[in-house]
Amino acid sequence: MFEALAGRLEETFSRLRGRGKLSPENIRETLREVRRALLEADVNYKVARDFIRQVEGRALGVTVLRSLSPGQQLVKVVHEALVELLGGETAQLAESAEIPTRILFVGLQGSGKTTTVAKVAARLKKQGKVVLLGAVDVHRPAAVDQLQTLGSGIGAQVYAEPGERDAAGVARRGWEQARKLGADYYLVDTAGRLQIDEAMMAELAQVRAAVDPHQILLVVDGLTGQEAVAVSEAFHERLTLAGVVLTKMEGDGRGGAALSTRAATGVPILFVGTGEGIEALEPFHPAGMASRILGMGDVLALVERAQETVDLEEAAQLQTRLAKEEFTLEHFLRQMREVRKMGPLEDLIKLIPGLGGKALKNVAVGEKDIGRVEAIVLSMTLHERRRPEILNGSRRKRIARGSGTSVQEVNRLLRDFDQMRRMFGRLRKGGKLPNAFQGLS
Ligand SMILES: Nc1nc2c(ncn2[C@@H]2O[C@H](COP(=O)(O)OP(=O)(O)OP(=O)(O)O)[C@@H](O)[C@H]2O)c(=O)[nH]1
Numbered sequence: 001m002f003e004a005l006a007g008r009l010e011e012t013f014s015r016l017r018g019r020g021k022l023s024p025e026n027i028r029e030t031l032r033e034v035r036r037a038l039l040e041a042d043v044n045y046k047v048a049r050d051f052i053r054q055v056e057g058r059a060l061g062v063t064v065l066r067s068l069s070p071g072q073q074l075v076k077v078v079h080e081a082l083v084e085l086l087g088g089e090t091a092q093l094a095e096s097a098e099i100p101t102r103i104l105f106v107g108l109q110g111s112g113k114t115t116t117v118a119k120v121a122a123r124l125k126k127q128g129k130v131v132l133l134g135a136v137d138v139h140r141p142a143a144v145d146q147l148q149t150l151g152s153g154i155g156a157q158v159y160a161e162p163g164e165r166d167a168a169g170v171a172r173r174g175w176e177q178a179r180k181l182g183a184d185y186y187l188v189d190t191a192g193r194l195q196i197d198e199a200m201m202a203e204l205a206q207v208r209a210a211v212d213p214h215q216i217l218l219v220v221d222g223l224t225g226q227e228a229v230a231v232s233e234a235f236h237e238r239l240t241l242a243g244v245v246l247t248k249m250e251g252d253g254r255g256g257a258a259l260s261t262r263a264a265t266g267v268p269i270l271f272v273g274t275g276e277g278i279e280a281l282e283p284f285h286p287a288g289m290a291s292r293i294l295g296m297g298d299v300l301a302l303v304e305r306a307q308e309t310v311d312l313e314e315a316a317q318l319q320t321r322l323a324k325e326e327f328t329l330e331h332f333l334r335q336m337r338e339v340r341k342m343g344p345l346e347d348l349i350k351l352i353p354g355l356g357g358k359a360l361k362n363v364a365v366g367e368k369d370i371g372r373v374e375a376i377v378l379s380m381t382l383h384e385r386r387r388p389e390i391l392n393g394s395r396r397k398r399i400a401r402g403s404g405t406s407v408q409e410v411n412r413l414l415r416d417f418d419q420m421r422r423m424f425g426r427l428r429k430g431g432k433l434p435n436a437f438q439g440l441s
């Protein structure tokens with residue numbers, strides 16, 4: 001998602017890195033590039049224009065902090081504005097005191113309504129909720145079958161009246177059924193049209209009147225470009241939407257238009273669909289998404305995970321050492337152990353700001369590898385662990401023998417170590433180690 005946009009922005013900001021300070025000129029120049037990148041990603045023209053104006057005003061007014069580089073300072077301003085653009089807070093699915101909570105899914109034909117209903121139901125089931133799905137798409141005979149197939153796949157009941165043409169009637173009787181079942185949620189799948197038309201809107205208005213929903217969610221195909229904005233506006237005007245679900249966002253496609261829906265309508269994005277499978281639905285976090293788009297990595301997620309697992313005191317000590325450029329093999333070993341607690345390294349690396357998954361491509365850290373790293377490091381003398389430069393051929397042979405590994409494995413570990421040491425050096429020099437990430441290093 002948004003890799004192209006992220007790439008463009010990273011490039012833009014990296015050009016600022018060499019500059020001494022922020023000036024009105026380099027702010028404007030950079031923001032011109034940002035605007036171009038947004039338009040290339042198909043962000044709505046007006047949305048991009050207003051966004052840049054706002055950022056420019058704030059960037060010019062910002063007091064230059066000595067601890068931050070110009071690039072960082074501007075990224076920070078852009079990040080804040082982007083979070084707002086994307087909706088600020090994370091929006092939630094309704095949960096009413098009175099059951100069932102009723103949610104109506106609307107949208108154009110093929111946008112992914114039926115699939116999304118099933119995906120949302122699967123999430124709710126995982127939370128232990130009882131869910132009834134209402135098959136209220138009465139126009140396409142196959143629609144009922146589709147929902148029933150999806151429903152049985154996830155163990156959710158489906159209310160349907162095959163052959164019945166009165167959408168509002170089916171919707172209302174489904175609600176009754178949900179009440180009888182004591183269902184926590186009643187999710188209503190509706191019919192779509194190729195375009196917005198009066199007949200569809202009128203039918204949806206009747207269905208709304210019949211089930212009195214707590215939330216109406218619009219499902220929008222993320223690949224439809226600028227039309228996504230117009231579609232959202234039209235639905236919102238007629239039905240008052242509580243949220244949007246953007247589907248088909250897994251590609252690198254131009255999701256910018258879809259992102260503009262929030263700015264254009266004020267309706268928050270609740271979920272993003274990232275595939276055809278039932279699991280392919282992600283809650284939409286504006287702050288995390290903004291970080292991802294800016295190539296800063298999903299710092300929030302990283303911090304959460306780091307806080308859960310990293311021994312903070314040890315991390316703080318390590319941090320002090322790193323500041324003095326003394327990253328040794330002992331730290332490497334400790335680091336590996338911490339990383340192991342946090343999950344697969346590849347996942348973490350993707351989240352680290354400024355690395356974009358490139359730096360540690362070849363570092364292997366499976367369970368077995370960590371065991372081997374341990375054995376190898378423990379076979380070294382203290383002096384060797386602190387000064388790996390002195391590890392010549394005969395020392396390496398001895399260590400391989402002592403650890404039950406091979407010289408190749410010792411060599412590989414030293415290469416990995418060197419790579420990691422350089423990575424930390426780079427992060428530190430670029431000043432790119434954000435506070436949030438400090439606990440990790
Ligand atoms: N790649 C991808 N495909 C999706 C996603 N969501 C839905 N689809 C696919 O899009 C197609 C249409 O999805 P449906 O859920 O049937 O769409 P709908 O809005 O119910 O369509 P109608 O009932 O005909 O109006 C199906 O092939 C889905 O598998 C998504 O997030 N990613």
Ligand SMILES: [Mg+2]
Pocket residue numbers: 113114115137143189190
């Ligand atoms: Mg459908």
